[in-house]
Amino acid sequence: MNENWRGAIARHLLLVIGPALLLGLISGEYAWAIVIGLCAYLSWNIRQLLRLHAWLRDRQPDEPPPESTGLWGEVLDSIYHLQRRDQRARDRLQAVIDRAQESTAALRDAVIMLDRDGSLEWWNNAAETLLGLKMPQDVGQSISNLVRNPRFKEYFDQGNYRDALEMPSPVDDNRRLHVQITQYGNADHLMVVRDVTRLHQLEQMRKDFVANVSHELRTPLTVIAGYLETLLDNGQGMNPRWQRALQQMQQQGARMQNLLNDLLLLARLEATDYPSDNQPVAIDLLLLAIKNDAQALSAGHNHRITLDADPHLKLKGSDAELRSAFSNLVFNAVKYTPDEGTIAIRWWGDEQGAHFSVSDSGIGIEAKHIPRLTERFYRVDSARASSSGGTGLGLAIVKHVLLRHRARLEIISIPGKGSTFTCHFPARQVVQRG
Template identity: 60%
Template sequence: MNANSSDTWIRTLLQKLFWLLLGCVLAGLLTGQLAWCLALGMGLYLVWTLRQMLRFHHWLRHHPKQPPPEARGIWGEIFDSIYHLQRNDARMRTRMQSVIDRVQSSTAALRDAVVMIDRKGDLEWWNPAAEQLLGLRAPDDSGQHVTNLIRDPRFVDYFELQNYSESLTIPSPVDESHWLHYSITRYGPGDRLMVVRDVTRLQHLEQMRRDFVANVSHELRTPLTVLVGYLETLLDADDGSQPRRQRALQQMQQQAERMQELLRDLLLLSRLESGNETQQQEVFDVSSGLQGLAQDARALSAERGHQIDLKISGNTLLHGSQAELQSAFSNLLFNAVKYTQNGGRIEMRWWQDEQGGHFEVSDNGPGIEERHLPRLTERFYRVDPSRNSATGGTGLGLAIVKHVLLRHDGNLEIHSTLGKGSRFSCHFPAQRLAQAPGTY
């Protein structure tokens, strides 16, 4: 009720009381019983008011969904206002129910599973596709915790970690030959909306791609090895009498070696993609590994005059594959040497804190435009679209780094400013750090 309506009601009530009192006064003057007439008039008005209040109370308790009772005077206006509110509420409920019905109809038509989960992790509602993809049953599973029904350890870890910035792809709990893509979005006070999509076809296509790359790489490795061998033999036997022939052989050898490097990276990437996470059995001494890489980087820099510094602090023992980690660290370091201008500065750092172990390569090179950063770890993605052979490389280095880190529970963080340099950081969780023998 707004202020204008309230003022109108007060005026109406005062007017009715005024006329009632006036009538009682006139009747009292005519009969000579002014006090009794006033008392009788006010008593009758009080009885009428109490009767209307009792009718109102009875209606609220027993028939609140029906129209309010009829009355005259101020109570009639009250009941009319309530009746109009009821009609507006009914219309609003009808519109809301129509929207809900349309939403439920649209979600029922979806092929993707939609599941509503409350703040405790219990299932509240799901569409029919969730019953097919996840095996949920209504109403038996309503109120059950989601991890009681989807028990894959990878999903349990993903759900309980509560970091839903990335999605999860695992086999279906109903049929392991099917692959499901889980994505969770927060909404409301702690509630979550989970959308599950069948990506079996995409997984099969991705597996076909990996198999194709691996098979082609294996098939090309032998003829390339033979070709490189014969080129080396021809160059060794060349007496230099035909400079044009010697230059052609040297160029052929350079391109064949680039092809071999590409095949090696493709085979390594294929093995990283097809393998599971690295077991925490082998221990890699980061300190000795980085010292060796620093020497290799200085040799690679040679006359380019880079200043290459190495800083190490904290625990340097890391659970993981020495070959894979060495490959990831060397890719980051050699990229910095390759793309930093002559005389530039390159710094390697390893440190430990409460979050785990961290390796970082930073330089003051030309930097990378921000629009390129999200795609740097894609296969064959090059910032330089011309693919200038002067810088070499296969375009697979950062893809290899990303997959190595994934296999070691780590992640890659890239910061770069055009004209000021770049910083590539590898972060490993604390459980990947190993204790030195004899320490506790």
């Protein structure tokens, strides 16, 4: 308590004791006069305290405190000034909030605020257009109950929002949405939804073009390959120069056949979200067959190929698609591992799900290339990839197969020491073999 307050209290006590002493001088009862004066002063303070209590209990917003005099007047004036200062701060904060909401409402992208359980708290006008949300009846509703898309429910429930989700709009199947969720604060969610219909249409046109061209090229390429094979089979006495040319043409024709097959496979993978033959697959037996093929591919290079597969773990999915993805990873390890190198194939499970990995002691990959490895036709070393006969589509196929099986690919590589490609499958895709 500062000196001003102490002085004010001393003055108020003197104002009470002075009249009490005067009354005692007149009546001759000094003690009773002081007691009566102190009781009167105490009653007045209790009355002021009760007025303050009633104001705090029943006051309306921005209602000023009651007026008084003396020490209580100074206290109530201080409360009034604090109230006004707090009101100005709230007004400034509300102005910022209003401006933020106005600017967000003007966005063409939908912005939705969700609590930690996924219940709707606030959204802008675009969310009503893109997702069909309605104010105020949808406030407090779970977003999963209003956006009834299985892929969205999986995306929201998994809690891993590193990648975005693309899905059709709940109010218009012809409209494609790009959904990105960010967690903030107390595990609350901020969801941003963008209309990417035009980009999706352009991407679909590109896919259709590639698929159609690949399909149309198969027939003439098959005819050319057939004639080349016939010419080579009946080429006794042919000029060696012509024979070498025909052999090179046959090799390049086979390479084009592989490229078209991979392009058509990618087109089939992109056509649907789920494999049509979604059945439990015995991964240990599948990997044993792939290992045998890898050893045949490695003939003459003396690679040490090991397999460690849990026989009790099956995986729900397509046998053909999983075989294509896993063999791509294993055969790549064989192609890019020097002679006498080691290749380790593993299949195991834990509480997160099941995992498949291929580790090699090959040439490794620089970190700058890793984010782009699953792009179509992306090559770390074009000359080496061409000499190995690759199409540049292997890891793109792996990526799409894993997406269809709700899995993700992790790549760890150290140049000169080797690489590890790991496929992580969620627990819901795993089946325990009886």
